[in-house]
Amino acid sequence: xxxxxxxxxxxxxxxxxxxxxxxxxxxxxxxxxxxxxxxxxxxxxxxxxxxxxxxxxxxxxxxxxxxxxxxxxxxxxxxxxxxxxxxxxxxxxxxxxxxxxxxxxxxxxxxxxxxxxxxxxxxxxxxxxxxxxxxxxxxxxxxxxxxxxxxxxxxxxxxxxxxxxxxxxxxxxxxxxxxxxxxxxxxxxxxxxxxxxxxxxxxxxxxxxxxxxxxxxxxxxxxxxxxxxxxxxxxxxxxxxxxxxxxxxxxxxxxxxxxxxxxxxxxxxxxxxxxxxxxxxxxxxxxxxxxxxxxxxxxxxxxxx
Amino acid sequence: xxxxxxxxxxxxxxxxxxxxxxxxxxxxxxxxxxxxxxxxxxxxxxxxxxxxxxxxxxxxxxxxxxxxxxxxxxxxxxxxxxxxxxxxxxxxxxxxxxxxxxxxxxxxxxxxxxxxxxxxxxxxxxxxxxxxxxxxxxxxxxxxxxxxxxxxxxxxxxxxxxxxxxxxxxxxxxxxxxxxxxxxxxxxxxxxxxxxxxxxxxxxxxxxxxxxxxxxxxxxxxxxxxxxxxxxxxxxxxxxxxxxxxxxxxxxxxxxxxxxxxxxxxxxxxxxxxxxxxxxxxxxxxxxxxxxxxxxxxxxxxxxxxxxxxxxxxxxxxxxxxxxxxxxxxxxxxxxxxxxxxxxxxxxxxxxxxxxxxxxxxxxxxxxxxxxxxxxxxxxxxxxxxxxxxxxxxxxxxxxxxxxxxxxxxxxxxxxxxxxxxxxxxxxxxxxxxxxxxxxxxxxxxxxxxxxxxxxxxxxxxxxxxxxxxxxxxxxxxxxxxxxxxxxxxxxxxxxxxxxxxxxxxxxxxxxxxxxxxxxxxxxxxxxxxxxxxxxxxxxxxxxxxxxxxxxxxxxxxxxxxxxxxxxxxxxxxxxxxxxxxxxxxxxxxxxxxxxxxxxxxxxxxxxxxxxxxxxxxxxxxxxxxxxxxxxxxxxxxxxxxxxxxxxxx
Numbered sequence: 016x017x018x019x020x021x022x023x024x025x026x027x028x029x030x031x032x033x034x035x036x037x038x039x040x041x042x043x044x045x046x047x048x049x050x051x052x053x054x055x056x057x058x059x060x061x062x063x064x065x066x067x068x069x070x071x072x073x074x075x076x077x078x079x080x081x082x083x084x085x086x087x088x089x090x091x092x093x094x095x096x097x098x099x100x101x102x103x104x105x106x107x108x109x110x111x112x113x114x115x116x117x118x119x120x121x122x123x124x125x126x127x128x129x130x131x132x133x134x135x136x137x138x139x140x141x142x143x144x145x146x147x148x149x150x151x152x153x154x155x156x157x158x159x160x161x162x163x164x165x166x167x168x169x170x171x172x173x174x175x176x177x178x179x180x181x182x183x184x185x186x187x188x189x190x191x192x193x194x195x196x197x198x199x200x201x202x203x204x205x206x207x208x209x210x211x212x213x214x215x216x217x218x219x220x221x222x223x224x225x226x227x228x229x230x231x232x233x234x235x236x237x238x239x240x241x242x243x244x245x246x247x248x249x250x251x252x253x254x255x256x257x258x259x260x261x262x263x264x265x266x267x268x269x270x271x272x273x274x275x276x277x278x279x280x281x282x283x284x285x286x287x288x289x290x291x292x293x294x295x296x297x298x299x300x301x302x303x304x305x306x307x308x309x310x311x312x313x314x315x316x317x318x319x320x
Numbered sequence: 321x322x323x324x325x326x327x328x329x330x331x332x333x334x335x336x337x338x339x340x341x342x343x344x345x346x347x348x349x350x351x352x353x354x355x356x357x358x359x360x361x362x363x364x365x366x367x368x369x370x371x372x373x374x375x376x377x378x379x380x381x382x383x384x385x386x387x388x389x390x391x392x393x394x395x396x397x398x399x400x401x402x403x404x405x406x407x408x409x410x411x412x413x414x415x416x417x418x419x420x421x422x423x424x425x426x427x428x429x430x431x432x433x434x435x436x437x438x439x440x441x442x443x444x445x446x447x448x449x450x451x452x453x454x455x456x457x458x459x460x461x462x463x464x465x466x467x468x469x470x471x472x473x474x475x476x477x478x479x480x481x482x483x484x485x486x487x488x489x490x491x492x493x494x495x496x497x498x499x500x501x502x503x504x505x506x507x508x509x510x511x512x513x514x515x516x517x518x519x520x521x522x523x524x525x526x527x528x529x530x531x532x533x534x535x536x537x538x539x540x541x542x543x544x545x546x547x548x549x550x551x552x553x554x555x556x557x558x559x560x561x562x563x564x565x566x567x568x569x570x571x572x573x574x575x576x577x578x579x580x581x582x583x584x585x586x587x588x589x590x591x592x593x594x595x596x597x598x599x600x601x602x603x604x605x606x607x608x609x610x611x612x613x614x615x616x617x618x619x620x621x622x623x624x625x626x627x628x629x630x631x632x633x634x635x636x637x638x639x640x641x642x643x644x645x646x647x648x649x650x651x652x653x654x655x656x657x658x659x660x661x662x663x664x665x666x667x668x669x670x671x672x673x674x675x676x677x678x679x680x681x682x683x684x685x686x687x688x689x690x691x692x693x694x695x696x697x698x699x700x701x702x703x704x705x706x707x708x709x710x711x712x713x714x715x716x717x718x719x720x721x722x723x724x725x726x727x728x729x730x731x732x733x734x735x736x737x738x739x740x741x742x743x744x745x746x747x748x749x750x751x752x753x754x755x756x757x758x759x760x761x762x763x764x765x766x767x768x769x770x771x772x773x774x775x776x777x778x779x780x781x782x783x784x785x786x787x788x789x790x791x792x793x794x795x796x797x798x799x800x801x802x803x804x805x806x807x808x809x810x811x812x813x814x815x816x817x818x819x820x821x822x823x824x825x826x827x828x829x830x831x832x833x834x835x836x837x838x839x840x841x842x843x844x845x846x847x848x849x850x851x852x853x854x855x856x857x858x859x860x861x862x863x864x865x866x867x868x869x870x871x872x873x874x875x876x877x878x879x880x881x882x883x884x885x886x887x888x889x890x891x892x893x894x895x896x897x898x899x900x901x902x903x904x905x906x907x908x909x910x911x912x913x914x915x916x917x918x919x920x921x922x923x924x925x926x927x928x929x930x931x932x933x934x935x936x937x938x939x940x941x942x943x944x945x946x947x948x949x950x951x952x953x954x955x956x957x958x959x960x961x962x963x964x965x966x967x968x969x970x
Contacts, residue, residue, distance in 0.1 A: 071856035076686055078697075078764060081844070084851060088843035092836065096829075108836060109822070111829025113719055117707040120748065121840070124706055124756055131760025131874075135861035139760075139874040146753040147882040153749040154742035161723050161738060168727050170720065171829035218864070228862055233851045298886045305742055312738050316731040 020264075021104035028094040032247040033057035033240065035279060036205075036213075042283035057243060061236050070231035072133045082129035083230065083237040086122040090241040090248075093118040097251050100267035101176045101260075110172040112160045115248075116153065119204070122241065123149060130226045137218040141225015144294055148210065148222070151301035152203040158308035159200055162193030163256040165315055172252075180261040187318070192311025194257040197249075198281075199304040204249045206242070207282055209292040209300075222294070250278045324368055328376050328390060331361025335437065339430030342423040349413055351423070355430045356409040362437055363402020369395035371806055378443045380503045387443040392810050393574075397440040397566045400654050403792065404558040404661040405433050411665050411785035412551040414778065415672070421465050425549065428465065432458040432555055439563050445498040452490060455563065456483050456531075459556055463548045472547045479544035486530025486537055493523035493571060502575050509576050517576055521583050524571040525590075531564035534624060535594040536919050538617045542601075545616065546609035550668025553609065557616045558661035562653050565623060572631065573646070573812050581635045585736060588628030592740050594621025595747040597919070603754040603880055604891070604915050608667050608677040611758060612660065615703065618747060619656040622718060623649045625740055629721045632733055634813055643815035644825055645721035647807035652714035654803075655702070655796060659711060662699035662789035666692050669782050670762065673775035679761040679876045681772070686763035688775045693763045695786035700755040702793040705748045708837035710796035713823065717804070719744050720828050757879050768873065798834045877913075884915070891915050 037054040044051020072079070095106050096115050103110050127146060130138035164170045167178035184190040202210050206223035215221055218228065227238050254260070254274030260267050292300065335358030342351040369375060369390050377389030390398065412429060416422045435458055438451030460476050494503075497520055502509035509517055526537065533541040545557050572579045572587070598617030605611040626649030633642035669692045670685060671677050686693035702709035722744060725737025767773040777783055796803070799821040808816055817825055822832035861868055877884075884891060895913035899906055941952075 069851075069856040070859050072861040073858050074684075074687075074766060076764065078686070080851075081848070084844045084847035085840070087847050088840050091843055092839050095839075106835075107832055108839065109830035109832050111716075111831060113716055113723070114707065114829065114831055114836070116745070117705065117712050117716065118836075120704075120752055121706045124701065124704060124752055127752075127756040128759055128764065131756070132764040133861045134765040134868060134873060136863060136868070136872060136874055138861075139879055142756075143879045144882050146749070146756070147886060149749045150746055150753065150883060154745040157719070157723070157745040158738060158742050161726055161741060164723065165727060168724075169827045169829075170723060171827075173829075218862075231857075237847060237851070294882065295885050309735065309738055309742075312726060313731065313735060316728045316734040 017102050017104050020099040020102035023099045023268075024095060024097070024104065027099070028091075028097075028244060028247055032094075032243040033061060035246040035250060035275070036243050038276075038279045039207075039246075039282045039286070042280055043286050046283055046287045057239070061239060064231075064236035064239065065233055067232040069234055070229065072135070072229050075132045079129045079132040079229075080234075082125045082132075083234040083241075085125040086241045087237040089118045089122040089125070090244045093122075093248055094244055096172060097248055098173045098176050098255065099251070100264055100271050101173065101180065101255070102264065103173045112164065112170045112172050112175065113157070115172075116156055116160070119245075119248075120149075120153070126226045126238075129229075133229045135229055137221065137228050138226045140219075141221045141223065141228075144222045145226070148203055148297060148301070151298040151305070152200065155196055155203075155301050155304045155308065156200050158305055158312075159193055159196040162189055162196065162308055162311050162315075165189060165312075172255075176255040176260075179256050180267075182259070182261075185259070187315065189311040189315035190257070192307050192314070194253075196304045196308040196311070197253055197257050199301060201249045201253055201278065201282070202285070203301065205246050205282065208286045209289040210297050212291045220291075250275045253278055322374070324365055324373050325376050327361055327368075328365040331358045331363075331365060332388075332437070334358030334361065335430065335434055339427055339434055342427040342430075345423070348416055348422045348426040351426050351430065352409045352413050352416075355426075355433060356406055359402045359405040359409070359433055359437070363399045363406075365390060366395035366398030366402065370399060370810075377441070381444050382498045382501045382503045383444065384446040385444055386447045388438075388441045388447065389443040390441055392806075393566070393569065394440045396650060396654075396807065396810065397563065398437060400562060400657045401433070401436050401440070401559050403654070404555060404657050405436075407665065407785035407788050408551040408554045408558075408661060410781050410788075411554075411668070414781040415549070415551055415668060417779075419466075424465055425462060428458055428462040429552060429555070432462065432552065432560075436555070436559055436563055440566055445494050445503065448494055449491060452487070452567075455560060456480070456487065459544075459548055459552050459560070462552045463544070466549050467547065475543040475547050479540040482537070482540040483531055486526055489523040489525070489527025489530070490567065491527070493520050493527055496520050496523065497571070497575050506574055506577055510578075514580070517580070520571065520576050521579065524568060524576070525583075525586065528564045528568040528571070529590065532561045532568065532620050532624075533564075533594070533617045534590050534620060535597045535617060536923055538594065538598070539917075539919060539924055541617060542610055542613040545613035545664075546607060550664055550671070553612075553668070554661040554664040557613060557664055558657040561616060561620050562657055565620065565627075565649075565653060569627065569649075572627065577812055578634060579631045581632065584628050584631030584635060586628075587624050587631060588736060588740055591621045591624030591626075591628055592743045594618065594624060596621075596743055596750070599747050599750040599754060600887070600891075601917060603750055603757070603883070606679050606876055608670070608679055608682075608758065608762065609664070611679070611754065612663050612667060615751070615754065616656070616660060618751065619652065619660065619703070622715065622744065622747065623652045623656070625649075625744060626652060626718045626721060629718075629725050629737065629740070630811065632725060632736070633721070636730065636733065639813040640815035640817075640826070641721060641724050642813050643808040643811035644717065644804075644817075645725075646811035647804045648714055648717035648721055650807045650810070651800060651804060652718060655710040655714045655793075658789055658792045658796065659699045659702040662695060662786050662793065663703065665782070665789070666696040666699065666786045669778045669786070670696075670775075672778055672782075674769075674772050676769075679758065681769045682762045682767075683765045683769075683772060683873075684763070684767040685772065685775060688767075688773070689777045691777060691783045692786055695790040697759050697763060698790040698793055699786070700759045702797065704752040704755040706752070708797050708833045708840060710793050710800070713797055713800035713831060713833055715744070715748060716831055717800075717823065717825075720825060724827060753880070753883070757876060760879070761876055765873070768870065794837075798837050800831070800833060891918070 127142040167174040211222040258274040260270035338354030378387035435454035442448035530537040602614035630645035702711040705715040722741035728734040898910040
């Protein structure tokens with residue numbers, strides 16, 4: 016079973032991740048009454064990019080060229096920390112939730128540094144906004160993970176996933192607060208409306224897309240894959256920690272697939288129903304999420320589990 | 321005498337010799353070498369004692385009989401001092417070469433190191449306070465010897481005034497402890513009741529807190545650190561504020577132990593305020609050294625978070641986590657000493673090469689100064705708390721402690737822990753923001769001034785020092801688990817974890833930094849191969865078809881603008897836009913903006929005004945006539961006699 020979990024973790028993470036944004040895009044198109052692209056569109060894009068030549072804005076240093084590799088490497092490691100259906104193979108990397116936060120930060124640093132290297136205003140505008148969001152998103156992520164860690168009293172993701180199984184957690188308000196807070200985390204990390212608009216082609220409104228503007232070819236493919244893998248990481252985590260699951264390995268795997276699909280549908284629905292919010296108002300939303308998480312913690316500490 | 325005792329004596333003697341000899345016309349380089357060997361020996365002794373050798377020298381005593389000694393905690397701090405002092409002295413070799421007052425500066429630097437080592441090795445109140453004052457004065461003299469224009473004199477005045485006002489707390493605390501006999505017998509203070517304990521604790525928090533740069537008493541730090549010579553800045557930011565933390569740790573965890581719950585909450589709150597406030601203002605600075613100074617406040621705050629959490633855990637009876645939080649604070653202290661010294665030394669090299677540290681006038685230095693630049697980038701990544709470097713290990717451990725504090729069961733402590741954990745996460749995100757900006761503006765992009773384009777690497781010693789410290793950042797980051805168990809043993813309540821390279825703490829998913837490091841480097845290299853030697857088309861950066869001209873370059877303010885707008889209510893920026901029109905045409909637009917330091921405008925400004933108003937009132941009784949003063953004396957004497965007669969005193 017663990018071997019299968021390992022296979023899904025690596026191959027699924029690498030190969031299935033691009034399916035998630037594709038799925039969201041195609042569901043969104045259906046909801047909006049368009050035919051839209053096939054869910055496999057991201058794969059075609061990646062294949063196309065993989066064959067293209069690279070671009071090298073002048074003057075850049077090795078920082079610009081190294082950034083996509085570093086971003087992708089940090090994302091792969093983050094992927095290896097996330098258990099699948101409650102199982103995690105031993106990669107000697109541990110399974111700590113807060114290490115995951117650090118790895119995502121490393122990817123953010125590399126991308127922001129590459130924006131400075133190109134000196135492009137649009138890239139820097141985007142990463143400045145991204146980092147501003149992170150100031151509010153990182154506490155939110157830590158608090159959401161803290162709430163998920165309460166039942167297990169451990170930040171080990173495997174223990175957290177096990178403790179969230181069954182119906183017990185659902186009787187506690189802390190679980191609901193944690194789920195809502197994590198939903199906001201999903202919106203930020205995947206760069207979806209109302210925080211960011213993944214479909215924009217207008218440089219002035221870009222947040223996550225901005226730093227990618229200068230890249231081409233395999234560099235861009237690595238970055239696009241990393242963005243898709245971030246979808247995978249937060250959606251799988253969301254399904255494992257906050258959505259109903261339980262039973263044996265196969266049952267959990269089924270729950271996981273259903274959970275991730277449901278979350279994709281949720282993202283598509285939010286994107287259809289919600290317009291993008293003013294950039295300066297997004298931090299307020301995230302800070303509200305933090306307060307909600309603190310309220311959840313208070314309810315837990317008053318009531319116990 | 322054991323071999324370790326001899327080593328310690330030899331180290332102290334060499335350090336003293338290296339300090340005194342330059343005044344007797346010994347040239348600076350051999351003197352610096354002597355100091356380095358002495359500091360290195362003391363550091364080695366410290367490390368030996370920390371990892372299990374028997375304590376050296378005397379134990380603490382309450383009388384005024386000078387005594388020196390090294391126990392585990394002192395050993396840790398001596399090792400940290402040596403780790404910063406060795407590269408700083410190496411750096412000073414070329415940095416001071418040919419400078420005015422070279423020998424005097426070398427002597428003052430040595431004196432500073434002597435006083436730093438002295439404070440942590442002092443075993444009686446007289447030596448402790450003497451070294452403490454020397455530690456304040458030596459860098460002030462070094463600053464004034466190098467530069468003495470009005471701005472620098474003012475900075476030094478503020479530094480001396482604030483640290484001396486706050487320093488009164490240290491005197492009160494140490495003398496009170498000696499009076500109660502609590503230095504030699506840690507149980508003695510508790511027997512005096514909670515009033516005496518509260519007096520000592522408040523005095524310690526104010527006294528040591530001021531020197532450590534904890535908000536809101538940090539106002540001197542961002543003024544004094546940037547104007548010092550770079551190797552002294554490195555020692556000030558890297559070690560001096562840590563030595564103040566050493567004093568605080570001694571009081572909180574030994575002399576006044578067990579610290580009551582409220583002290584834990586106060587330390588936690590002060591740490592959170594320092595961490596968030598420090599990094600927020602660091603982000604808004606335009607001068608690299610001022611940015612680094614503000615970030616020192618942040619890092620001291622993070623260490624204070626660990627100490628506060630440790631007190632709270634101890635009051636809950638959780639010995640293991642109390643020890644983990646304590647070790648996290650010490651580990652962060654060590655880590656910060658290493659990377660902050662690196663950043664200050666590199667900043668000194670940039671200043672030497674370019675002549676300015678204005679962030680908006682640098683750029684592109686990675687290409688021109690590859691060694692210093694790469695070390696600076698590494699230090700910035702470490703201080704931003706990125707895995708697998710050392711900053712991440714200690715911030716992870718601190719965050720784990722706070723998260724476990726939030727697990728409860730007490731409601732108040734749980735919420736405090738969660739708030740502090742969220743604050744630390746925000747601090748880490750802000751630090752990333754701040755240091756990616758610093759790296760971008762200093763190292764990347766195109767040079768923003770012609771003199772930057774002509775920058776060259778400094779001489780070998782100045783190049784080697786930051787690179788060595790960069791190596792320490794990597795080493796400490798990869799194997800934190802080898803140090804943390806030894807640090808946990810210094811915690812009063814005991815509690816231990818296994819000694820192995822990875823940090824394996826029960827209740828966490830563990831931090832195997834070594835494998836994370838291997839994974840990151842290996843995967844990056846693999847992807848680099850995959851990306852391959854494909855032809856890269858040279859293109860200009862995209863700016864909607866325009867050329868990116870110097871005026872279009874992104875500045876320090878532009879990058880942080882979104883955050884400034886979001887936090888406008890807190891930061892209260894002032895801006896003025898002046899449009900000059902002539903004949904219906906806009907001739908020029910002048911823009912001026914600044915972000916006042918909130919602590920200055922809201923706290924220090926009013927306090928200063930009140931003090932001056934009070935002084936004006938007091939001046940009325942200053943007649944200047946001798947007879948008047950004699951009358952005051954007589955009146956005071958009579959008042960005392962009356963008081964004695966009535967029985968109020970005596």
